[in-house]
Amino acid sequence: MVIALTGLGLVVFVVFHMLGNLQLFEGPLALNRYAAVLRDMPILLWAVRIGLLSMAVFHIGLALQLSMQNRRARPLEYTIHRYRKASIASRTMAISGMALLLFVAFHLLHLTAGVIDPGFADRRDPEGNRDVYTKVVHAFQNPFVVILYLVGQLGLGLHLRHAIASSVQTMGFEHAGLNRLLKALGPVIGLIVVLGNVAIILAVFLGIVH
Amino acid sequence: MTFTLKIWRQNGPHERGRFVTYEAYDVSPGMSFLEMLDGINQRLIGTGEEPVAFEQDCREGICGSCSLVINGIPHGPDQGITTCQLYMRRFSDGASITIEPWRANAFPILKDLVVDRSALDRIMQAGGYISVNTGGAVDGNVLLIGKDQAETAMDAASCIGCGACVAACKNASAMLFVAAKVSHLATLPQGRPERARRVSAMLKAMDQEGFGSCGNQYECEAVCPKGISARFIANLNREYLRAGIVESGCPSEPESPHAESA
Numbered sequence: 001m002v003i004a005l006t007g008l009g010l011v012v013f014v015v016f017h018m019l020g021n022l023q024l025f026e027g028p029l030a031l032n033r034y035a036a037v038l039r040d041m042p043i044l045l046w047a048v049r050i051g052l053l054s055m056a057v058f059h060i061g062l063a064l065q066l067s068m069q070n071r072r073a074r075p076l077e078y079t080i081h082r083y084r085k086a087s088i089a090s091r092t093m094a095i096s097g098m099a100l101l102l103f104v105a106f107h108l109l110h111l112t113a114g115v116i117d118p119g120f121a122d123r124r125d126p127e128g129n130r131d132v133y134t135k136v137v138h139a140f141q142n143p144f145v146v147i148l149y150l151v152g153q154l155g156l157g158l159h160l161r162h163a164i165a166s167s168v169q170t171m172g173f174e175h176a177g178l179n180r181l182l183k184a185l186g187p188v189i190g191l192i193v194v195l196g197n198v199a200i201i202l203a204v205f206l207g208i209v210h
Numbered sequence: 211m212t213f214t215l216k217i218w219r220q221n222g223p224h225e226r227g228r229f230v231t232y233e234a235y236d237v238s239p240g241m242s243f244l245e246m247l248d249g250i251n252q253r254l255i256g257t258g259e260e261p262v263a264f265e266q267d268c269r270e271g272i273c274g275s276c277s278l279v280i281n282g283i284p285h286g287p288d289q290g291i292t293t294c295q296l297y298m299r300r301f302s303d304g305a306s307i308t309i310e311p312w313r314a315n316a317f318p319i320l321k322d323l324v325v326d327r328s329a330l331d332r333i334m335q336a337g338g339y340i341s342v343n344t345g346g347a348v349d350g351n352v353l354l355i356g357k358d359q360a361e362t363a364m365d366a367a368s369c370i371g372c373g374a375c376v377a378a379c380k381n382a383s384a385m386l387f388v389a390a391k392v393s394h395l396a397t398l399p400q401g402r403p404e405r406a407r408r409v410s411a412m413l414k415a416m417d418q419e420g421f422g423s424c425g426n427q428y429e430c431e432a433v434c435p436k437g438i439s440a441r442f443i444a445n446l447n448r449e450y451l452r453a454g455i456v457e458s459g460c461p462s463e464p465e466s467p468h469a470e471s472a
Contacts, residue, residue, distance in 0.1 A: 001447075066423050070381035073315050073422030079229070080282035080308050084289075086380070086427035093425070166426035172448030174441050 003066070004167035006059040011164060013052055014156065015189065018196040024209060025200075028125060028133035036129040060101065067094065089162040089186075096159040103152030111139065140204035149201050153194050160190030211237040211298060214306040215250070217262055223318045223326075229308075232262075239299035243286065244269060244276060246298055263322040269294040271435060274370030277377070278323055279310040284374035284433045292372060292435040312373055314382035315420040327373050329419040330387060336415035337408035338391045340400050353399050366394035368436040375430035375438075381422025386430035388412050389446035390438050396449055406453035413450060 020038075023031045038045055083091065109115040117139060123131040139145050164186035168174075173182060203209040213234040220227030237246050244266050251261035267275040276293040280286035286296040301307065309323065317325040355363075369390035376384050392409050395401030401408070424443060431440040 001451075070383075070422035070425075073382035073420055074313055074380075075315055076313055078279060078282060078310055078313055080310070082282035083427075084283065084378075084429060084432035086429050090425065090427045091380075162426070169426050169440075169444045170424070170447055172444050172446075172451055174444030174448075176441075179441070 001170060003059055003062050004170040006055040006062075007163055008167050009055045010052065010059065011160065011167075011189065013048075014160075014193050018193045021200055022196055024133065024136060025203070028131070029127060031133045031136075032125045032127065032129040032131060035132040039130070056104075060097070063094075063097065087162060089158050090166070092158060093162055096155045099155035100152070100159055103148070103155060106148065107152065110145070111135065136200075137204050137210060140201050143205070146201055146205045150198065153197050153201075156197075157190045157194040160193065161186050164189055211239060211301075211303045213237060213246070213298075213301065213304070216306065216308040217323070218310045219262070219322050220311075220319050221321065223320060227319065237298050239297070241298045242269070242294055243278070243280070243296040243298065244294050263320075263324045265324050266294060271295045272370060274372035277312050277325065277327070277372060277374070279312065279377055281308055284312065284377040285372075285435055289432065290435060290437050292370075295435075312377035314373075314376050316382065316384070317373065317376065325373075327371075329421070330371050330373060330384065332419060333384065333388060333412050333415045334391065337404070337411035338395070340395060341404065342400070355398060359397050363394050363397040366390045366397065366438065366442055369394075369434075369438055370436060372435060374433045374435060376421065378429040378433040379422065379424075380427065380429065381425055383424050383430075384416050384419075384421040385424040385443050385446065386434065386438055386440065388416050389440075389442035392449055393442040393445045396445075405449060406456040409446065409449040409453045410457065413446075 020034060021031075023034050089096070106116070110117060114135075117135075119138075123134060125131040125133070140149070165183050166186070168182050168185060175182075200209075215232045215234055216229045217232060218227055219230045232250055234246055234250055237249065241249075244264070247262060247264060254261045265275045265277055267273040269276075271292045271294060274292070276285075278285070278293045280293065280296070285291060285293050286300070288296055288300060311317075311319050311323045312325045312327075314325075316329040317327055319325050367390070369387060371387065373384075373387070375386035376382050379385075392405075392412060395408065396405045426440075426443075428440045431438065
């Protein structure tokens with residue numbers, strides 16, 4: 001239950017994160033202004049950051065605890081085990097989750113903290129705002145960074161595909177007339193978020209945005 | 211038809227098990243899977259060997275006793291049936307078939323393919339009942355129940371407690387079983403008075419028995435011989451949330467329904 005709730009909280013974040021980042025397509029000033037607006041509200045910004053961090057800690061901690069319990073529930077595995085219904089996404093939640101964790105850590109060090117690529121951390125644009133735009137464009141011109149981010153997005157998409165509909169079920173939302181809609185939530189929201197993010201990465205890499 | 215069978219043999223709960231290979235000859239395509247095993251056992255008894263222990267009772271798909279994992283799928287490759295209703299014509303001649311018991315911490319192996327499923331009984335004892343006074347049967351149609359409610363309750367009540375859901379679940383979770391029992395009683399007026407206490411008690415018992423948790427993969431639904439829908443698991447989650455809210459309103463534990471009769 002807590003895993004579902006915290007997971008859904010994180011889903012809300014990735015949706016808004018993707019939407020905010022799409023302002024890249026409106027040009028450097030728009031994106032830098034957006035970044036400045038976020039930084040102008042330090043209390044809100046840090047409240048959200050701490051909220052996200054604690055949600056992630058609960059989500060991962062409880063997931064680890066549960067999966068250890070689940071392992072104990074079947075000490076001796078079947079010699080042959082055939083899945084009949086379980087989707088690939090649902091069977092790889094642990095792997096996609098761990099890939100996501102590594103990716104998020106890299107992403108924060110890379111674009112938020114600027115540890116990995118410090119060259120652009122303090123650049124300003126003509127309006128005096130931090131030049132996030134140039135930093136992003138510079139980052140995604142590097143093919144290694146692009147591959148890493150695309151793999152991260154693959155992990156995110158795979159995780160969300162099972163996660164959202166699964167959380168909805170765990171919270172007890174279910175209705176004969178709405179079930180198809182609820183089941184589609186995961187793949188659809190996951191696809192929208194991934195497509196939005198991949199659009200940014202590829203637009204820069206292919207030179208459409210520069 | 212002839213088959214090569216790899217069967218799990220284990221002398222007792224604490225012994226080490228292993229696979230033993232047996233050949234099945236002269237199997238008629240119309241034989242059920244259990245009849246084919248009967249043939250093997252007859253031969254083993256004839257040669258003075260220990261027959262393969264497996265559980266069975268009604269052999270018409272309603273008792274929930276038979277419990278074999280056949281080639282990695284509880285109750286075998288066909289959907290909506292128990293092992294006893296699986297016929298040998300479903301397999302190709304000369305096929306190799308692996309037979310394992312239900313594997314779960316909560317279902318210790320007693321011998322060969324027989325597991326102890328009394329953990330499910332203890333979950334039922336924790337809350338899978340309604341408390342009524344004994345006496346004459348209630349007149350018909352005193353309690354009117356809507357058609358849709360009756361249908362939903364019957365869908366849930368068709369669970370025969372075989373444990374295939376536990377066997378199929380990668381976490382060996384009994385959620386579908388508990389969901390069916392809780393939903394059955396919570397849908398009917400007779401089960402309403404105790405519904406909050408019931409769901410909490412049954413889920414607590416499930417955890418205590420060492421079953422895992424639900425990952426919403428719905429493997430349980432796919433192997434259930436009675437086609438119980440995983441929708442009932444959502445309903446169980448809803449009941450549990452509701453119980454949390456109701457019970458937080460009245461912190462004192464309601465008196466045990468058996469207190470009167472004691």
